[in-house]
Ligand code: B12
């Protein structure tokens with residue numbers, strides 16, 4: 707029963723947008739146990755899914771196509787876990803789909819820098835891949851050009867084994883290509899340096915603008931309200947596009963692009 711149900715849900719996840727799927731027991735994620743129990747007290751297993759990016763879009767010099775590929779790829783992960791959750795519910799197992807980057811605590815001291823469940827860690831334990839020097843989960847199939855999401859379920863599923871292989875060849879190219887020097891050996895990251903760069907038109911830009919607007923003469927306020935930064939901010943709000951860098955995913959040699967025929 708455990709085995710059969712696991713195969714069925716994996717098949718469903720793959721049919722609805724996931725490219726890779728793995729299962730980890732909640733008891734094997736002790737650092738997330740409290741958060742998981744808050745979301746679903748009866749949770750026994752976590753299903754982790756990965757959907758792959760279009761590498762050509764990630765490597766494009768036009769950042770907006772990479773941003774949109776990210777939105778679609780997040781959508782595929784989320785569709786996959788949402789549909790699989792519905793099936794598990796219909797079979798009588800309370801389950802909750804957990805999106806790719808929420809729930810996340812925006813209050814002090816975490817300030818949006820720590821997810822309730824770390825999908826990289828859960829993905830490694832569910833046998834999806836290994837950790838890279840770029841701080842990301844690297845898979846055999848798609849390198850680190852993937853997005854991750856998951857679901858919590860009370861269903862008794864068969865857990866997968868973590869893989870023995872290391873898919874990062876430790877070439878350190880990711881450290882070299884990072885435009886702001888945010889990465890260092892062992893997958894360490896300076897979150898502020900990276901965050902300021904990838905969210906160039908994010909919350910910091912918004913608050914800076916807000917601060918600057920106070921005590922300014924009317925003419926300067928007018929200039930700011932018609933500035934390029936404000937238009938980029940508007941675009942961010944309207945489209946949900948806010949990443950301005952994909953280098954550590956796109957330039958990693960484990961991230962393979964399909965060959966031309
Ligand atoms: C907050 C956050 C950020 C923050 C902080 C990043 C960070 N590394 O923690 C900022 C804004 C800087 C950021 C940047 C980026 N992010 Co981000 N981010 C998240 C988020 C929402 C939470 C991560 C978190 O909780 N971090 C805090 C703690 C847990 O992480 P930590 O301090 O690094 O500790 C962990 C590691 O040390 C790891 N670990 C343990 N042993 C080892 C050993 C090695 C060798 C390594 C490398 C790691 C490792 O385990 C620890 C605990 O889990 C996740 C989604 C999620 N819920 O998982 C996405 C996520 C990690 N981000 C992602 C991506 C792609 C990016 C960016 C490329 C931006 C972009 N263009 O999308 C950059 C890459 C930065 C990088 N190289 O790490 C993807 C990663 C996909 C993948 N292949 O792994 C995720 C999983 C989003 C998703 N759902 O797909 N992100």
Ligand code: SF4
Nearest residue numbers: 838874875878880958
């Ligand atoms: S570029 Fe990729 S393969 Fe090379 S060290 Fe970084 S993560 Fe590993």
Ligand code: SF4
Nearest residue numbers: 884888900951953954
């Ligand atoms: S997303 Fe860009 S800035 Fe952030 S660590 Fe990767 S290469 Fe560096």
